[in-house]
Amino acid sequence: MILQSLRLSLLVVSITTVVIAVAGTAFAYLLAKRRFRGREMLDALLTLPMVLPPTVTGYYLILLLGRRGVLGEPLYALTGWTVTFTWVAAVIASTVVALPLMIKSARAAIESVDPEYETASLLMGKSEIETFFRITIPLASKGILAGVILSFARAFGEFGATLMLAGNIPGETQTMPLAIYEAVAGGEDATARWLALILTGISVTVVYLTNRLSRPTPGR
Amino acid sequence: MLDARIRKQFGSRDGGGPTIDVHFRATEGITVLFGASGAGKTSILHAIAGIIDPDQGRISLGDTLFFDSASGCRLPMRKRRVGYVFQNHRLFPHLSALHNVLYGARPDAGRAPRERARELLALLGIEKTADRRPDQLSGGEQQRVALARALAADPAIMLLDEPLSAVDVATRSLLIEEIAAIQEKSGIPFVYVTHNHTEALRLGRRMLVIDEGRIVQEGPPLEIFNAPRTAPVARVVGAENIFVGRILEHHPEDGITTIDLGSCLIEAAYNGLPPGRRVTLGIRSEDILLARERITRTSARNVLRGTVQRVMREMDRAELVVSAGVDFKVSVTPAAVRILELEPGREVYLLFKARALHLLA
Numbered sequence: 087m088i089l090q091s092l093r094l095s096l097l098v099v100s101i102t103t104v105v106i107a108v109a110g111t112a113f114a115y116l117l118a119k120r121r122f123r124g125r126e127m128l129d130a131l132l133t134l135p136m137v138l139p140p141t142v143t144g145y146y147l148i149l150l151l152g153r154r155g156v157l158g159e160p161l162y163a164l165t166g167w168t169v170t171f172t173w174v175a176a177v178i179a180s181t182v183v184a185l186p187l188m189i190k191s192a193r194a195a196i197e198s199v200d201p202e203y204e205t206a207s208l209l210m211g212k213s214e215i216e217t218f219f220r221i222t223i224p225l226a227s228k229g230i231l232a233g234v235i236l237s238f239a240r241a242f243g244e245f246g247a248t249l250m251l252a253g254n255i256p257g258e259t260q261t262m263p264l265a266i267y268e269a270v271a272g273g274e275d276a277t278a279r280w281l282a283l284i285l286t287g288i289s290v291t292v293v294y295l296t297n298r299l300s301r302p303t304p305g306r
Numbered sequence: 307m308l309d310a311r312i313r314k315q316f317g318s319r320d321g322g323g324p325t326i327d328v329h330f331r332a333t334e335g336i337t338v339l340f341g342a343s344g345a346g347k348t349s350i351l352h353a354i355a356g357i358i359d360p361d362q363g364r365i366s367l368g369d370t371l372f373f374d375s376a377s378g379c380r381l382p383m384r385k386r387r388v389g390y391v392f393q394n395h396r397l398f399p400h401l402s403a404l405h406n407v408l409y410g411a412r413p414d415a416g417r418a419p420r421e422r423a424r425e426l427l428a429l430l431g432i433e434k435t436a437d438r439r440p441d442q443l444s445g446g447e448q449q450r451v452a453l454a455r456a457l458a459a460d461p462a463i464m465l466l467d468e469p470l471s472a473v474d475v476a477t478r479s480l481l482i483e484e485i486a487a488i489q490e491k492s493g494i495p496f497v498y499v500t501h502n503h504t505e506a507l508r509l510g511r512r513m514l515v516i517d518e519g520r521i522v523q524e525g526p527p528l529e530i531f532n533a534p535r536t537a538p539v540a541r542v543v544g545a546e547n548i549f550v551g552r553i554l555e556h557h558p559e560d561g562i563t564t565i566d567l568g569s570c571l572i573e574a575a576y577n578g579l580p581p582g583r584r585v586t587l588g589i590r591s592e593d594i595l596l597a598r599e600r601i602t603r604t605s606a607r608n609v610l611r612g613t614v615q616r617v618m619r620e621m622d623r624a625e626l627v628v629s630a631g632v633d634f635k636v637s638v639t640p641a642a643v644r645i646l647e648l649e650p651g652r653e654v655y656l657l658f659k660a661r662a663l664h665l666l667a
Contacts, residue, residue: 200396202392202396203396203398205355205357205383205390206390206392206396206398207398207409207410208382208383208384209355209383209384209386209388209389209390209410209459210384210409210410210455210456210459211384211385211387211410211412211459212384212409212410213384220409221398224400225398225399225400
């Protein structure tokens with residue numbers, strides 16, 4: 087149970103973190119740099135999972151992706167496959183729940199880059215995309231990295247939305263937080279202790295790293 | 307040749323905010339935009355570079371149209387080939403000096419960008435800083451790297467926004483010479499924003515005085531500094547009279563150095579510079595006395611006969627231009643204007659102490 091859930095958690099959380107790092111940076115760029123209609127609406131929508139109870143987020147995801155869901159139904163009709171109760175659902179649930187942390191952190195970091203650096207780059211003949219990758223991202227890297235680590239931690243501890251969308255199937259969707267719940271509910275104290283200890287250890291390491299990264303470098 | 311017609315209203319539409327309304331051309335050589343801070347000089351550079359768009363106007367460089375409100379044409383800034391030097395250098399903090407220069411470098415005449423970048427650093431005497439980050443450079447080195455970076459992209463025009471305002475006086479005079487040399491070598495127009503007299507005098511072939519978003523006078527810098535046409539220009543260019551002359555001879559025992567201004571001789575405090583050396587001198591307009599008769603027994607070492615050219619009245623004072631071989635700005639009270647009956651054509655004597663003259667460069 088311990089190794090199985092640890093392995094699954096690590097799989098789910100690594101994919102989630104990669105997806106969040108890429109999508110979160112892209113969303114943060116859109117929200118920070120582009121002026122378009124519904125920009126603040128998009129921000130509010132993406133931030134919503136941060137303030138909603140995860141079970142509510144999970145419930146919405148079922149409405150969207152379940153076999154009868156808005157997207158889930160045509161997907162099932164087309165492929166005969168449903169995302170619910172698979173490890174992919176665990177990835178989706180933790181991505182949606184952890185993404186706001188990444189967006190908040192990365193958007194603030196991107197907005198804090200002095201636009202004159204970007205102007206200087208454009209004036210030297212560089213495109214906006216090249217400027218973003220070679221100037222904005224390096225200058226915002228601390229905030230972006232902090233966002234990645236925070237959302238990693240959040241995804242690692244994801245419980246509610248995952249339970250709703252992915253269920254609690256050992257070896258399939260039972261990540262560590264779910265395994266702890268089951269261990270405690272089933273009176274398996276030793277298992278619960280070990281799981282809790284490992285989870286705490288990883289989270290403490292992550293918070294420590296975040297603090298180190300957000301500290302200003304001496305001499306700057 | 308740059309041809310810029312720019313109209314822009316900032317802030318509220320109904321005329322609350324500051325306005326820019328200028329039309330000028332900049333040919334080869336350095337065109338200086340001179341004005342107090344907030345006069346709109348930087349906004350003019352921004353409009354040329356494409357950082358802001360005018361409400362109305364047309365900006366072109368040679369055959370390239372940058373902006374035209376009539377046809378809706380707007381060339382994006384990355385296609386304008388503008389070399390821009392920011393007031394606070396804006397070197398990319400995460401890149402070394404060399405990589406800052408390399409960042410926008412275009413290959414030139416078959417040479418690789420890296421070779422060209424190294425050459426530019428060498429040209430500006432900073433090859434040793436190549437591997438250092440901007441925060442490890444001195445103010446002068448930072449501006450040199452910023453210049454090299456702007457030049458590396460092979461610009462068709464250079465825009466410099468008070469590039470020397472943050473460097474110390476000694477470095478400034480060195481960099482002024484380097485900028486002049488670079489301009490001559492590059493053969494492209496430079497538009498140079500400053501409110502420093504020394505920079506304007508040394509660099510400007512032509513100067514535009516900007517006040518409240520408008521060009522209030524244009525011409526050679528020296529001419530404008532010494533003979534502002536209107537009271538606003540006089541206010542912008544300041545109270546300084548500036549003269550270029552040569553050291554003629556020294557009288558150390560009298561504490562005097564005689565300087566030849568070409569059309570008259572003046573006596574300044576002893577400075578020991580080699581005779582024949584070109585110098586730039588300044589004297590504030592309030593430090594000059596006017597008299598209707600020649601006064602002989604006076605401690606003022608300089609008594610020059612001149613003719614009043616212009617009288618510009620302001621609220622509590624009057625600015626005069628008096629020609630005595632060269633033009634002097636003289637600032638007096640309205641009372642003096644009335645009692646001495648100062649008006650254009652009036653013959654007067656200018657008196658000033660040798661010590662009131664100071665060496666600018």
